[in-house]
Amino acid sequence: MRIAVVGLGHIGLPLAVQYASRGHEVVGVDIDERIVNAINHGVSPHEDEQALIDRVPELYAAGRLRAATWAGADRLSESDAVVVIVPVVVDDERQVAFGPIDAATRDIAARIGPGTLVVYETTLPVGTTRGRLAPMLAAGSGLELDRDLFVAFSPERVLVGRVFEDLRRYPKIVGGTSPASTERAVAFYHSVLDPGTEVRAVASAEAAEMTKLAETTYRDVNIAYANELARFADSHGLDVTEVIDAANSQPYSHIHQPGVGVGGHCIPVYPHFLFNGEEDLRIPPLSRAINEDMARFAVELIERRVGGRGELAGQPILVLGIAYRGDVREDAFSSAFRLRGELLAAGARVLGHDPYFDDEHLRARGFEPYRIGSPTPVRAAILQAAHAEYRDLDPRELAGLELFVDGRNALDRSRFERAGVTYAGIGR
Numbered sequence: 001m002r003i004a005v006v007g008l009g010h011i012g013l014p015l016a017v018q019y020a021s022r023g024h025e026v027v028g029v030d031i032d033e034r035i036v037n038a039i040n041h042g043v044s045p046h047e048d049e050q051a052l053i054d055r056v057p058e059l060y061a062a063g064r065l066r067a068a069t070w071a072g073a074d075r076l077s078e079s080d081a082v083v084v085i086v087p088v089v090v091d092d093e094r095q096v097a098f099g100p101i102d103a104a105t106r107d108i109a110a111r112i113g114p115g116t117l118v119v120y121e122t123t124l125p126v127g128t129t130r131g132r133l134a135p136m137l138a139a140g141s142g143l144e145l146d147r148d149l150f151v152a153f154s155p156e157r158v159l160v161g162r163v164f165e166d167l168r169r170y171p172k173i174v175g176g177t178s179p180a181s182t183e184r185a186v187a188f189y190h191s192v193l194d195p196g197t198e199v200r201a202v203a204s205a206e207a208a209e210m211t212k213l214a215e216t217t218y219r220d221v222n223i224a225y226a227n228e229l230a231r232f233a234d235s236h237g238l239d240v241t242e243v244i245d246a247a248n249s250q251p252y253s254h255i256h257q258p259g260v261g262v263g264g265h266c267i268p269v270y271p272h273f274l275f276n277g278e279e280d281l282r283i284p285p286l287s288r289a290i291n292e293d294m295a296r297f298a299v300e301l302i303e304r305r306v307g308g309r310g311e312l313a314g315q316p317i318l319v320l321g322i323a324y325r326g327d328v329r330e331d332a333f334s335s336a337f338r339l340r341g342e343l344l345a346a347g348a349r350v351l352g353h354d355p356y357f358d359d360e361h362l363r364a365r366g367f368e369p370y371r372i373g374s375p376t377p378v379r380a381a382i383l384q385a386a387h388a389e390y391r392d393l394d395p396r397e398l399a400g401l402e403l404f405v406d407g408r409n410a411l412d413r414s415r416f417e418r419a420g421v422t423y424a425g426i427g428r
Contacts, residue, residue, distance in 0.1 A: 001025070001191065002064040004076050006104050007085040007122075008067060009154055010034050010046055010330065014163035015083060015121070017055045019192040020064040028067040039067035047329070048161045076111035081188050085121045085156065087265065089332075090272050098132070101341060105133050109140025114148040117184045119174075121156045123212050125273040129153040129205040130177050143179065147182060152176035152185035153205040155212030160328055171198040173206030191226065216270040217284050222256040223267075224287035227294055230258035230427025234301075238332070240427030241409050258300045258426045260384055260407035261335025262291045263324030292424075295338035298407055299346055301424060302380050303402050313347030318370055318378040318398065321385025322354040326408070329356040331365065335407075336384045340366050346421070355389045373397045386410035395412055395419040 001024045005016040008030040013152030020026040030036055038045035042055045042060035048101035059065035068075075076082065086104045091097045101122055108118065116139055120129055134151040143149035154174045158166035172189045174184035182201050190200045200207050224246065240258060247253045264269055271288055275281040302317065303309055324334040331337075336352070343350045344366075352367025359369035370376065372393075383390060386408040395401055395416050404416050411423045416423040 001080040002075075002078050002174075003027075003186075003192070004029060004073070004079040004082045005085065006082060006108060006236055007087070008032075008039070008045075009044045009087070010048055010084040010160045011083070011121075011158060011163060013039075013044070013046055013056075014049075014052055014158075014167075015085065016065060017052060017059060017157075018164065018167060019083075020059040021055060022192050024064065024192060025072070026059075026065050028065070028247075029070065029073045029076070030067065033069060036069055037068040039065065049163065051164050070107050073107070073111060076108065077113045079112065079116060081117040081119065082108055082112060083119050083121055084424070088122050088124060088273075089265070094272050094276070096273060096276065098128075102136065105136045106140055109137045112137075112141050112149070114143060115150075116143075117150045117152070117181070117188055119152045119154050119185055120187065121153060121154055123216070123270050123273065124153065124209050125276075126206050126209045126213065129209060134177050146180055150176065150178075150181040150184045151205070152181050153208045154185060154189065156206060157212070157215075160330060164342070168194050168197055171200045173200055173202060173208050173211050175205045177204040177205050181205075182186055209400060210274075211276040213270055216266050217287075219256065219272050220262060220267050220271050220291060221283055221287040222254070223258070223262055226256045226258040226288040227290055227296075227426075229255070231297060234428040238427075239425075241425070257409065258334070259294065259409070260382065260426060263332065263334040263336075263339055264330070265332045268292075292338065295342045298382060298405060298426070299342040300341065302382070302403060302405060303346065305422060305424060306380060310347070312343065315348050315379045316377060317343050317348040318351045318353065318381040319343075319367065320353055320366065320381055320383045320390055320393075321387055322352055322365060323356055323385045323387070326386040326410075327356075327388055331357070334384070336367075337365065339382065339384060339407075351376075354385065354399050355387060375399050377401075379403070380405065383407045383410065395421045 003019050003024050003026045008028045016026045016028045035045045042057040044056040086101045088101050103199050107352045138145045154416045157170045174185045243254045271284045275284045296416040322336045323331050340350050351370040352362045353370045362369045380403040384407050404423045406425045413423045
């Protein structure tokens with residue numbers, strides 16, 4: 001098949017590579033010329049996983065993978081299938097921002113020909129594929145939906161850094177705007193995924209959209225519950241990690257772990273797709289509020305340990321890990337930014353360190369760059385992203401450190417206590 005993948009980010013490019021690895025001819029489309037130029041020189045612009053780095057040169061050399069901006073994407077008219085993975089996020093008011101995917105849909109519509117299958121893998125609010133995007137495709141292309149234009153939704157269910165593994169591991173959920181569209185999308189995924197991968201059809205595009213929102217929001221709700229338990233344990237002098245481990249020894253208990261917040265493109269964003277405008281949904285918005293409040297809880301914990309409210313004024317406080325989770329070079333919706341805001345509100349001087357980002361990136365995000373081993377003193381440090389580099393952190397390399405807050409309950413308490421540093425975990 002001739003396949004186009006629109007959006008070559010940290011998930012879109014691995015999808016393009018997967019399809020090309022199965023023998024198909026793939027063109028990737030992106031508005032970022034840097035990404036396009038790298039691929040067209042046989043180099044992966046992303047360094048998330050070794051398989052991606054290895055396969056881009058091979059597939060480019062074999063002529064099965066190319067990239068283009070919209071100005072050079074006229075060959076979409078020859079595509080049998082177009083897979084769209086352009087981000088849809090929420091704005092500062094937590095409202096869904098459709099602008100980029102609307103623009104991509106209009107560009108696709110202007111270029112596709114009869115018989116094309118268009119599949120959206122971008123997470124969407126329920127009803128968006130049928131009610132918003134499919135009509136745009138039909139109007140812009142002049143093609144009749146479900147006769148010579150076929151549209152489906154199939155949520156991506158992978159994590160950055162292990163996309164190829166997750167593509168094999170999890171069933172591919174598919175739902176179309178009609179039985180014919182569903183059938184074509186199922187056949188498409190059978191041809192582009194590895195043999196033996198389950199492709200599971202659901203009743204409609206709406207069912208597929210809701211599947212993704214249900215699984216993502218479940219994680220947010222579960223984490224919120226763990227955070228509530230952590231705060232309860234903190235007020236009662238208990239170790240929540242011991243409690244959760246004991247509770248999960250019973251097979252019906254699957255409590256997640258608490259922390260200073262939830263980041264990334266998915267969990268802080270997609271619950272809004274489910275509950276915005278839906279007054280009858282009560283647990284998901286409450287869970288969002290609980291998780292977003294954990295940065296304030298962590299800063300109040302620091303204040304209590306160093307002497308009380310107002311004690312952080314002018315004090316250097318270090319945030320370790322700006323990425324949204326450990327060992328990824330991505331900081332979308334990172335809890336580090338809520339921590340920065342709460343620390344600044346308390347009057348602190350906010351320093352930042354992350355092995356995946358340079359000083360310029362840290363400054364642009366509002367952190368004063370800090371180097372481990374520097375003579376610059378820090379009164380307290382908080383672990384926000386549990387990078388592997390921090391696992392063996394020597395407290396003596398953080399000059400002047402009095403308090404270490406393990407925001408992910410990931411490090412060895414005894415190492416800090418032996419160094420004379422007070423250790424505090426979340427709910428510990």
